[in-house]
């Protein structure tokens with residue numbers, strides 16, 4: 388059964404109601420002057436049934452965002468500000484996860500929002516069968532009844548089937564399954580309570596490319612069938628171009644570009660997005676040279692002044708060292724209302740001239756002069 392009613396499903400994802408609104412979220416690891424500023428004022432909206440990709444180099448804060456948004460941040464991580472509002476597409480229940488009491492939060496987790504963590508397949512308990520682990524997980528969140536165990540077992544079988552694992556594997560121990568199968572079991576677990584949001588943090592990184600593809604395709608198929616929303620975290624933008632409706636690019640704990648996949652594919656507007664795109668081979672279309680991004684991400688304890696990307700940016704001008712750009716509309720304004728970018732090249736009051744050709748093709752194709 389899908390979560391989306393036919394009227395909602397017919398709308399483009401960005402026109403549907405938001406299920407998760409992250410506002411001004413900031414996270415530090417540690418306190419005082421040595422604190423690592425892992426997230427700074429992050430704004431992000433996930434709509435019903437939408438696949439939102441989150442990309443950026445290692446250490447830019449992607450996992451921190453996933454942990455903080457679900458209140459699973461381990462110490463010394465501290466949420467220093469912001470809100471994370473969940474609103475059910477099913478019945479409208481919800482609230483700010485950062486201000487929920489423990490009991491409410493426990494009920495919210497897994498039922499409303501489930502996470503598949505990086506390397507989750509290694510977190511299966513080696514001494515229990517996958518069936519037992521699925522059944523116990525389901526029972527922990529279901530009211531006890533006489534038939535609860537039998538129902539949970541039936542649900543476990545259904546879940547294994549959904550992720551393409553033969554039902555007779557219910558009695559297998561984790562070590563008897565391949566890495567791909569174990570990761571599928573973790574995806575089955577995440578889907579057990581029919582969550583509205585599934586956060587996938589590099590769900591296929593530890594697997595070979597063929598298995599990666601199969602699993603990603605399966606996740607997308609399940610999303611279409613069940614109607615949940617996805618935040619898909621990866622450093623591989625090419626993969627996101629294929630599967631995400633929208634992509635948010637992170638750099639040094641901030642979102643620097645937020646646009647539809649199509650817009651990002653046609654033309655990145657932030658120099659960092661352009662750099663990331665040229666760091667991965669495209670999955671489709673003509674081959675292009677891989678350039679990489681010179682330099683390395685900044686130290687999050689001592690961030691550079693102004694734009695955090697300016698020391699590595701081929702287009703930086705003097706103002707970039709002084710002013711920290713905020714995420715806002717692009718220079719092409721109304722022609723791409725869904726796109727936001729944090730780059731001074733988009734601020735005509737300070738940009739030294741026309742936008743560079745590599746970042747400046749208008750949405751309709753002609754170049755700005």
Ligand SMILES: Nc1ncnc2c1ncn2[C@@H]1O[C@H](COP(=O)(O)OP(=O)(O)OP(=O)(O)O)[C@@H](O)[C@H]1O
Pocket residue numbers: 416417423425443444445446447448449450451452462463464622687
């Ligand atoms: N426990 C911790 N203590 C101090 N700093 C931390 C801790 N965990 C993460 N960080 C720092 O926070 C920043 C963000 O880390 P995070 O793991 O969220 O990045 P990421 O984008 O998910 O990276 P990756 O792609 O490698 O998983 C990094 O600079 C990291 O060094």
